[in-house]
Amino acid sequence: MFDLIIKGGTLPDGTVADIGITGDRITAMGRLEGAEAGQVIDATGDLVSPPFVDPHFHLDATLSYGLPRINASGTLLEGIGLWGELKQIVTEEEMVARALEYCDWAASMGLLAIRSHVDTCDDSLKGVAAMLEVRDKVKGYIDLQLVAFPQDGFYRDPTARDNTLRALDMGVDVVGGIPHFERTMADGAASVRELCEIAAARGLRVDMHCDESDDPMSRHIETLAYEAQRLRLQGRVAGSHLTSMHSMDNYYVSKLLPLMAEAGVAAIPNPLINIMLQGRHDTFPKRRGLTRVKEMQAQGITVGWGQDCVRDPWYSLGTADMLDVAFMGLHVAQMSSPEEMRRCFDMVTIENARILGLTDYGLHVGAVASLVVLDAGDPIEAVRLRAARLAVVSKGRVIARNPRGDATLEIAGRPGMVRRRHPVA
Numbered sequence: 001m002f003d004l005i006i007k008g009g010t011l012p013d014g015t016v017a018d019i020g021i022t023g024d025r026i027t028a029m030g031r032l033e034g035a036e037a038g039q040v041i042d043a044t045g046d047l048v049s050p051p052f053v054d055p056h057f058h059l060d061a062t063l064s065y066g067l068p069r070i071n072a073s074g075t076l077l078e079g080i081g082l083w084g085e086l087k088q089i090v091t092e093e094e095m096v097a098r099a100l101e102y103c104d105w106a107a108s109m110g111l112l113a114i115r116s117h118v119d120t121c122d123d124s125l126k127g128v129a130a131m132l133e134v135r136d137k138v139k140g141y142i143d144l145q146l147v148a149f150p151q152d153g154f155y156r157d158p159t160a161r162d163n164t165l166r167a168l169d170m171g172v173d174v175v176g177g178i179p180h181f182e183r184t185m186a187d188g189a190a191s192v193r194e195l196c197e198i199a200a201a202r203g204l205r206v207d208m209h210c211d212e213s214d215d216p217m218s219r220h221i222e223t224l225a226y227e228a229q230r231l232r233l234q235g236r237v238a239g240s241h242l243t244s245m246h247s248m249d250n251y252y253v254s255k256l257l258p259l260m261a262e263a264g265v266a267a268i269p270n271p272l273i274n275i276m277l278q279g280r281h282d283t284f285p286k287r288r289g290l291t292r293v294k295e296m297q298a299q300g301i302t303v304g305w306g307q308d309c310v311r312d313p314w315y316s317l318g319t320a321d322m323l324d325v326a327f328m329g330l331h332v333a334q335m336s337s338p339e340e341m342r343r344c345f346d347m348v349t350i351e352n353a354r355i356l357g358l359t360d361y362g363l364h365v366g367a368v369a370s371l372v373v374l375d376a377g378d379p380i381e382a383v384r385l386r387a388a389r390l391a392v393v394s395k396g397r398v399i400a401r402n403p404r405g406d407a408t409l410e411i412a413g414r415p416g417m418v419r420r421r422h423p424v425a
């Protein structure tokens with residue numbers, strides 16, 4: 001007797017299996033013919049995946065688009081300035097309310113684990129308090145991992161260092177940084193060193209905004225890899241964005257990527273936001289704003305797609321849909337072969353789970369019973385359609401049901417249902 005059975009779904013590897021769930025765990029996989037359950041979801045012909053994971057987000061700023069004004073230049077730097085104005089006037093309650101609304105969007109989209117950077121450059125630390133409250137409020141259905149993020153510079157902002165340490169003392173999970181925003185390259189490198197030492201001393205993971213610029217000489221990822229190696233943080237460090245790598249010298253990159261692989265440093269490109277923000281100082285040719293994704297993967301570096309922003313000072317769109325993120329990443333990185341398209345799906349599920357260090361993630365006996373039923377036949381089709389989430393299960397509970405994405409056609413002579421699903425012949 002199971003609490004819930006997901007019947008007949010196709011797993012991302014193409015196998016067809018029933019999934020038996022008891023409490024918050026997957027307790028059986030395979031053919032569960034005749035088994036009884038309190039609830040059954042028929043997923044015959046549909047893709048059943050472990051939940052989506054977002055390794056890079058800003059939950060303290062989300063859903064604030066237009067407050068107090070929009071980003072006229074569309075640049076990262078104006079966005080930082082705009083957020084600087086907004087964080088003076090936003091209240092803790094408003095941040096909590098917006099973040100919880102976003103978590104509702106995420107839950108409905110099967111996005112059940114989020115790593116969110118929280119700004120620590122505000123002496124009141126109201127954003128940190130707000131996000132800790134949200135982390136607690138959503139813990140029954142979303143795993144929220146918080147990164148202490150000195151947005152205005154760990155050294156450049158006079159109180160950021162103290163405030164970042166205070167945020168970690170308050171229970172923030174991961175150490176962040178923004179070395180390319182410090183006053184000099186030397187200060188940036190020093191900030192990477194000190195922040196990694198703080199993480200090592202506290203037994204925490206590291207995730208830094210790193211080289212988020214079009215400057216080919218911005219090379220903080222080199223320092224981040226060096227410190228990960230020196231402090232034995234392999235597998236616990238991620239560099240977010242890494243956009244400058246698109247313009248680095250090829251010879252230099254041929255040395256850099258093996259160093260990243262050796263240091264076990266993961267990469268988190270954010271294709272929606274960086275195709276929008278980068279290259280704004282270029283005329284033509286105009287750079288694409290994305291780091292070297294396939295080249296890193298070829299070196300064995302873990303790479304996961306992140307969302308970064310939804311309706312905030314940096315990005316005006318977004319729906320908490322990690323398939324939108326994979327879709328954009330697939331295009332900008334030119335990941336067009338079947339293997340590469342398939343990998344883009346993994347990059348918003350299992351690869352991101354690895355970056356967050358999620359334990360008991362996945363579809364296997366003993367794993368946490370969190371999954372999403374998609375209106376698609378396979379992972380590539382899920383990306384192509386940004387497929388409807390027919391059902392979302394979190395920790396054993398069905399938390400969302402959505403309709404199929406089919407349209408009813410009313411053209412004279414050809415009435416009927418339009419199915420966008422289109423299996424490979």
Ligand code: FE2
Nearest residue numbers: 058117209308
């Ligand atoms: Fe970010």
